[in-house]
Amino acid sequence: MQSRRKLRFRLLISFALFGFGLSALFAMASLYVRAKVENQLVNASLQSDVNQAVESTHADPSKPVGSRLIDAWMFSDRTIYRAPLGWQNLASGVYDMHDVDKDGRPRHYKLAVSRKYSLIGFISYDISREDLGKRQLVASLVASVILFSLLSLAIGMWLSRKVLKPVTELARRLRDFRKTGRAEPLAPYFADDEVGELALALDEYSTRLTAMVERDREFNSDVSHELRTPLAVISSTTELLQGSPDLTDKLRERLKRIERASRQATELIEALLLLSRAERRGPTRGEITDVAKVAADVIESQRPQIRDKPIEVELTQSDPVTVNAPASVLSVALTNLIGNAIKYTLEGRVTVQVEKGRIEVIDTGPGIKPEDAERLFQRGVRGEGAGGSGAGLGLAIVRRLCELYGWDVSIRPRTDANGAIASIVFER
Known part of the structure; x- marks a missing residue:
């Protein structure tokens, strides 16, 4: 069975998910924009700076190499061997580089390379601070997402209580009416x-x-x-x-x-x-009814149906059984069960057994299919071979009467021979 959640709970979850999703999208967009803008600015700055250094050296080779950024090198084709080995074959452009500094600590930097006029210029830009800033930004955004989610949850709780107050009041009044x-x-x-x-x-x-x-x-x-x-x-x-x-x-x-x-x-x-x-x-209580006596009266009332049939009807009782219900209720139930057994049995025997806490009607008729046993208690459903009489309401009425008094009524096929067994269990 599928679980049914309260409307307030669904609203609360909706607000919380909405706040979390909105915060997460904002965080992702912020990270993307920051990374894109930062990358463009750094790349543009490095390329502009290395180009400036090359032009300055070309114009005045005697002038020391200068850079607006820290750490700049200038080599020629003859002195390129002095550059770090990982730089020597790099073409013009900007590269992400990872190595270790002189103290053995990991270092992340960008390296701008320019090859022009038989000169090779290098400018490195340490972006460790940017990495630290990025980590701080991520931590701040995660905290913001959590904060906004909790805020959305709190707002959702307040709004759901406010919005659903009339519905809650209506449900309360309906419960009071039911009580x-x-x-x-x-x-x-x-x-x-x-x-x-x-x-x-x-x-x-x-x-x-x-x-x-x-x-x-x-x-x-x-x-x-x-x-x-x-x-x-x-x-x-x-x-x-x-x-x-x-x-x-x-x-x-x-x-x-x-x-x-x-x-x-x-x-x-x-x-x-x-x-x-x-x-x-x-249900009406207070009347003690003898089950065997009512069954005997019902069998006697059904005698005209078996006058022209080779059928024997037998009543056996192993234990005295009484029920706290009017005799008319039990009589109607047994009349339907015993009458159906006699009606569908063309020859043989119908046995009515009164046992401890129950009564069973056993016939030697054509029997029923196991899958049809429960359907026979539905309104308008009649067994096979019922002929043209009846509207299929008898067993439906029996089921309603038994449910009213807490009895279990059922019909099942016999396993030892042809026929069916109808039973009413009075004590569960």
Whole structure:
């Protein structure tokens, strides 16, 4: 996961890098200009001086050689052997020379050479001072770069704090709102600028969101009342009809199917309404539900689906398991898992195993691909061979219910035979 840096930190780094880059460019430009100008001036001065010495000697050979610079020599073609060996074959021009002085210390100097009128003139110019000045300049520029960088960092810290103060205040108020849950307008606390526009947009969004939540709450309340009433009528009516002594076995079986469907619809509506409320307020606790009993009721309600199939449905329990959740929530989850197992199994066995802290539904159907196991819990995704019924919402609802109560639900292919294993783990 890529790290997310604060805006203030990014501004601070930008100011620091800008100051460092600007200082470094200034230092490099200063060094380049200094070296170029110095080199041109020294070369021009040396060449002019040696030319002057040659012209003076040519005009009056008896006149001692003079130079406006220190250390000048004049030789002829016959006396050039007296010059240092490294100078004797140099052509006219200016050279950078390195050697040691009489005390054995390194010496850096420029040597100007002029060959004219059978005379060879030399003028040396010690540039050790210039080297020292250059080193001092480099040290000064490095110190300036560091100083300007620190100054840029300090300015960046001050400016970032100043510039981001409204954003920090807006974030603080949003955190307070998240903690307390009390919404109050943000725009009045900020100036009419970009942050103020953002605060106004958040106020408008909060208003729309609050209105939408209120409509959703009212809708849930209406649905709860409007759907429960007819389902209660259907349930009571089927119960009364089953008590009639003149019912045939066929009609009695159909009334039982109506009763089971009514009960499943009631449980599903209660679970969905509970899910809608709990996602805002937290899950409902306080009701202890026996997992094996709910599983047995679900299996009994699924009997009509296996009437025309060579399928055996078996419930086994190795340990008593209870959960702190409404029975309707667990019933909806198990109805989807057990119902899918029966639906996709054409023949064989569906085993519901209640073990310590979990329940598993094992079938002998066609199974699933490992890469499709997680996709089946997405909205609108249905397994292969699902036929034309259903909208692919059952497992998505199961996942939401399990996440609400902290359960782990999963589906995986069997490794020992064809089929799939759906499980809910209640204790992590």
